[in-house]
Amino acid sequence: xxxxxTTFNISKTNNFSEWYSEILNKAEIVDLRYGVKGFVVIRxxxxxxxxxxxxxxxxALRCTGHEAAIFPAVIPEKNFKRESSHVEGFAPEVFWLDxxxxxxxxxxxxxxxxxxxxxxxxxxxxxxxxxxxxxQRANVFRNETKATRPLxxxxxxxxxxxxxxxxxxxxxxxQVRDDIVMTxxxxxxxxxxxxxxxxxxxxxKFPGAEYTIGSDSILPDGKVIQQPSTxxxxxxxxxxxxxxxxxxxxxxxxxxxxxxxxxxxRILASVISVHGDDNGLVLPYTIAPVQVVVVPFYGEDSKKVxxxxxxxxxxxxxxxxxxxxxxxxxxxxxxxxxxxMKGVPFRVEVGEKELANGEVTVFIRDSRERVSVKVGDLxxxxxxxxxxxxxxxxxxxDEFFEGKVVECKDKVGVKKALNSGKVVRFAFCSxxxxxxxxxxxxxxxxxxxxxxxxxxxxxxxxxxCVVCGKKAGVVVYVGKSY
Amino acid sequence: xxxxxTTFNISKTNNFSEWYSEILNKAEIVDLRYGVKGFVVIRxxxxxxxxxxxxxxxxALRCTGHEAAIFPAVIPEKNFKRESSHVEGFAPEVFWLDxxxxxxxxxxxxxxxxxxxxxxxxxxxxxxxxxxxxxQRANVFRNETKATRPLxxxxxxxxxxxxxxxxxxxxxxxQVRDDIVMTxxxxxxxxxxxxxxxxxxxxxKFPGAEYTIGSDSILPDGKVIQQPSTxxxxxxxxxxxxxxxxxxxxxxxxxxxxxxxxxxxRILASVISVHGDDNGLVLPYTIAPVQVVVVPFYGEDSKKVxxxxxxxxxxxxxxxxxxxxxxxxxxxxxxxxxxxMKGVPFRVEVGEKELANGEVTVFIRDSRERVSVKVGDLxxxxxxxxxxxxxxxxxxxDEFFEGKVVECKDKVGVKKALNSGKVVRFAFCSxxxxxxxxxxxxxxxxxxxxxxxxxxxxxxxxxxCVVCGKKAGVVVYVGKSY
Numbered sequence: 001x002x003x004x005x006t007t008f009n010i011s012k013t014n015n016f017s018e019w020y021s022e023i024l025n026k027a028e029i030v031d032l033r034y035g036v037k038g039f040v041v042i043r044x045x046x047x048x049x050x051x052x053x054x055x056x057x058x059x060a061l062r063c064t065g066h067e068a069a070i071f072p073a074v075i076p077e078k079n080f081k082r083e084s085s086h087v088e089g090f091a092p093e094v095f096w097l098d099x100x101x102x103x104x105x106x107x108x109x110x111x112x113x114x115x116x117x118x119x120x121x122x123x124x125x126x127x128x129x130x131x132x133x134x135x136q137r138a139n140v141f142r143n144e145t146k147a148t149r150p151l152x153x154x155x156x157x158x159x160x161x162x163x164x165x166x167x168x169x170x171x172x173x174x175q176v177r178d179d180i181v182m183t184x185x186x187x188x189x190x191x192x193x194x195x196x197x198x199x200x201x202x203x204x205k206f207p208g209a210e211y212t213i214g215s216d217s218i219l220p221d222g223k224v225i226q227q228p229s230t231x232x233x234x235x236x237x238x239x240x241x242x243x244x245x246x247x248x249x250x251x252x253x254x255x256x257x258x259x260x261x262x263x264x265x266r267i268l269a270s271v272i273s274v275h276g277d278d279n280g281l282v283l284p285y286t287i288a289p290v291q292v293v294v295v296p297f298y299g300e301d302s303k304k305v306x307x308x309x310x311x312x313x314x315x316x317x318x319x320x321x322x323x324x325x326x327x328x329x330x331x332x333x334x335x336x337x338x339x340x341m342k343g344v345p346f347r348v349e350v351g352e353k354e355l356a357n358g359e360v361t362v363f364i365r366d367s368r369e370r371v372s373v374k375v376g377d378l379x380x381x382x383x384x385x386x387x388x389x390x391x392x393x394x395x396x397x398d399e400f401f402e403g404k405v406v407e408c409k410d411k412v413g414v415k416k417a418l419n420s421g422k423v424v425r426f427a428f429c430s431x432x433x434x435x436x437x438x439x440x441x442x443x444x445x446x447x448x449x450x451x452x453x454x455x456x457x458x459x460x461x462x463x464x465c466v467v468c469g470k471k472a473g474v475v476v477y478v479g480k481s482y
Numbered sequence: 483x484x485x486x487x488t489t490f491n492i493s494k495t496n497n498f499s500e501w502y503s504e505i506l507n508k509a510e511i512v513d514l515r516y517g518v519k520g521f522v523v524i525r526x527x528x529x530x531x532x533x534x535x536x537x538x539x540x541x542a543l544r545c546t547g548h549e550a551a552i553f554p555a556v557i558p559e560k561n562f563k564r565e566s567s568h569v570e571g572f573a574p575e576v577f578w579l580d581x582x583x584x585x586x587x588x589x590x591x592x593x594x595x596x597x598x599x600x601x602x603x604x605x606x607x608x609x610x611x612x613x614x615x616x617x618q619r620a621n622v623f624r625n626e627t628k629a630t631r632p633l634x635x636x637x638x639x640x641x642x643x644x645x646x647x648x649x650x651x652x653x654x655x656x657q658v659r660d661d662i663v664m665t666x667x668x669x670x671x672x673x674x675x676x677x678x679x680x681x682x683x684x685x686x687k688f689p690g691a692e693y694t695i696g697s698d699s700i701l702p703d704g705k706v707i708q709q710p711s712t713x714x715x716x717x718x719x720x721x722x723x724x725x726x727x728x729x730x731x732x733x734x735x736x737x738x739x740x741x742x743x744x745x746x747x748r749i750l751a752s753v754i755s756v757h758g759d760d761n762g763l764v765l766p767y768t769i770a771p772v773q774v775v776v777v778p779f780y781g782e783d784s785k786k787v788x789x790x791x792x793x794x795x796x797x798x799x800x801x802x803x804x805x806x807x808x809x810x811x812x813x814x815x816x817x818x819x820x821x822x823m824k825g826v827p828f829r830v831e832v833g834e835k836e837l838a839n840g841e842v843t844v845f846i847r848d849s850r851e852r853v854s855v856k857v858g859d860l861x862x863x864x865x866x867x868x869x870x871x872x873x874x875x876x877x878x879x880d881e882f883f884e885g886k887v888v889e890c891k892d893k894v895g896v897k898k899a900l901n902s903g904k905v906v907r908f909a910f911c912s913x914x915x916x917x918x919x920x921x922x923x924x925x926x927x928x929x930x931x932x933x934x935x936x937x938x939x940x941x942x943x944x945x946x947c948v949v950c951g952k953k954a955g956v957v958v959y960v961g962k963s964y
Contacts, residue, residue, distance in 0.1 A: 036583055039556055041601055044549035067526035074521055096580040099625055119523055143581055
């Protein structure tokens with residue numbers, strides 16, 4: 001019996017759930033033994049990926065005119081109460097502190113609209129103060145009653161929330177579109193996580209929003225997870241906080257607000273799930289904590305190898321490439337397996353024989369190819385290989401994603417497709433309140449969720465609602481989710 | 483009557499308290515109107531300084547072998563209860579959540595030893611796991627009963643906490659010394675904030691520590707604020723969490739733990755206070771949110787000026803210098819005043835006349851000098867001027883600091899010195915428990931605090947305790963604090 005030699009040896013395709021739990025543990029991404037439901041310890045390997053993701057996202061936000069701020073983690077109860085749908089939506093999930101301020105309870109933020117808007121009431125006076133685009137990098141807290149799942153659904157998570165204010169609805173809606181573009185540019189193009197931009201049905205929008213556009217990515221088992229959402233806040237919400245400004249002709253107006261919330265810990269879940277393989281993690285070069293591991297092979301002239309390893313380390317470090325030398329006394333097979341499992345994109349093997357030809361070997365994690373590279377070209381080669389690496393990961397993720405979305409014409413087909421791990425596209429009566437009953441059927445009978453309608457492109461609607469048979473008004477996407 | 487023309491016009495020397503409150507507001511560092519005692523909004527100008535400080539501190543930690551992790555903000559009550567002095571020390575300050583886990587209360591972390599050690603119990607098995615050096619960037623919460631003061635004493639603050647484990651006490655004590663070196667290298671040398679490294683008296687150590695070394699910086703009014711502390715954790719604490727490892731000869735041993743806690747929001751208070759002047763903020767070049775502001779002066783040929791401004795912006799940005807162009811329709815005087823008040827180190831004035839000579843004018847915030855620089859040399863000049871700027875700020879801060887510390891021989895002298903805003907050095911009976919009574923006198927009668935004894939140098943003890951007249955055992959430093 002031949003056994004395929006892998007470091008990790010769990011099939012991602014056949015047993016995604018076990019694969020996911022095991023890789024989080026083996027690669028030391030998180031530790032689930034902290035002892036409080038829904039609160040996990042993110043270990044250094046996970047924390048460094050998250051930190052790199054934060055830096056890229058923050059730099060994208062700054063480039064589009066956003067400024068960082070740091071708001072309190074605590075929000076007075078009165079702020080929540082100002083807007084009825086918001087308090088209804090979030091109240092059950094709020095952790096309150098035992099110490100009050102006077103008679104008033106203090107909430108641990110589940111999201112910070114009601115903290116930001118309290119200040120926007122003070123900061124926004126005139127059209128000259130607009131647009132105001134402020135974000136924060138923050139931990140938020142929700143007392144999830146559903147089963148929690150590490151990085152995917154936790155009671156504390158680590159995100160960015162951006163709260164923007166504009167003079168006109170047109171400007172605000174342009175921002176909503178820009179938020180989708182940012183999700184595309186950062187989460188898709190850089191982190192390699194494809195998604196569907198979905199305008200949520202009326203019954204599934206953010207509590208307090210006029211509308212919500214979510215981005216849904218797909219896990220290897222076909223389950224959908226919601227990634228960054230962007231919301232056009234309802235004017236009722238804005239008025240509840242009495243945010244107003246004086247326009248160019250001295251008239252008082254209400255600004256239009258948007259918010260956007262990319263969650264780093266959750267995007268990490270997608271990054272791990274989308275790119276990993278049966279040997280463990282595969283991480284995009286751009287966000288890998290270690291981009292290159294150098295493994296020396298000492299022969300007769302260990303001094304020569306040692307010197308070269310030091311030179312390579314220095315050269316790569318000098319070009320801001322995250323490099324680590326594995327000089328431990330482990331067997332080389334063990335080292336190889338370990339760093340493959342951890343998802344390091346490139347392993348540089350430095351041995352005496354090759355050095356005589358002025359060469360080293362580069363092992364490429366995803367394709368498992370080995371290439372010889374001249375020592376003098378190594379830095380440039382790594383940069384080029386890194387760019388190619390990320391393109392390849394992205395193309396592979398896109399291909400998988402496209403294969404996961406299918407079209408169906410009837411209930412039987414939908415059910416079958418959902419049960420075989422697909423996301424299904426079909427004609428549906430309405431994404432407004434009238435459609436809620438059919439959505440209920442999808443939820444109960446098909447154990448799936450109406451994700452919404454495409455926010456990026458218009459789709460031609462033909463025929464009847466697959467559920468109720470009435471004239472179809474929209475094309476929806478439906479998937480199972482955790 | 484001649485009136486000195488300033489943007490801000492409050493004397494830092496004569497009225498520090500008002501100066502501090504006003505500059506936080508005017509420079510938009512924090513907003514105090516959030517409405518919850520001890521929780522402030524850190525606005526973009528403050529948030530960007532804090533972010534730069536975090537990046538520098540985190541890079542220093544990584545260079546010394548530390549890895550980042552992200553621990554939960556919530557700690558189960560049982561963790562606290564494991565070590566009696568820790569729970570006694572922190573229990574009154576803890577915010578508890580309303581939702582329990584079974585019967586157990588959940589605390590919002592006031593500090594995270596009891597979260598980290600719970601995991602160290604699992605992560606540390608063998609001498610091969612040591613040293614273990616992990617830090618996190620985190621918000622922590624303490625229900626301060628004393629009066630709060632923005633950035634100096636808040637109920638939520640933003641720090642780094644590093645928790646290290648070693649095989650021997652010797653290694654751990656070396657880390658404590660390394661922590662002081664890091665405070666010196668980062669807070670003093672880079673941020674320009676001088677401090678006294680103080681070994682705290684027994685009655686003032688961290689709850690659960692064998693000993694604590696704090697670093698005290700001095701505000702312009704002579705009041706002392708505690709900056710990063712480092713602690714050698716008591717073996718009792720370590721044993722309470724049952725952290726142990728097997729050494730090289732298979733014997734079970736208890737590791738030695740240290741922790742270090744530089745608080746970015748509080749260091750920012752010192753940075754602002756130490757460097758600022760009567761015109762507003764003065765910020766070290768290295769951590770200024772905007773390092774160069776470019777002000778164009780349009781004359782007849784506005785196109786030429788515009789092109790040059792764009793070129794300068796691009797050149798500086800290309801060298802990672804934070805540059806902003808003030809192209810607003812404000813009067814130039816207004817622009818000058820505004821950016822000086824905000825503490826931008828350099829203003830580059832681009833006007834037609836000078837451009838004819840291929841020159842621009844650089845205004846230097848701290849010295850208020852103006853120098854002409856060839857356009858082609860601007861990037862290099864800014865870099866050099868930036869380095870000189872920070873050296874100058876540091877030298878000025880050191881000079882002020884040294885003048886603030888005086889020696890006294892008797893109670894009358896001490897009292898007088900304290901009341902004139904000095905930190906006083908004098909002979910004292912003991913920093914062990916026997917000295918607590920004399921420390922009580924200092925606190926009650928002199929309204930000051932025994933900061934401790936020098937941790938960096940040995941000091942010769944001569945004569946009698948200034949308070950009780952018994953033989954002196956130590957030289958202490960005493961100051962008033964907020």
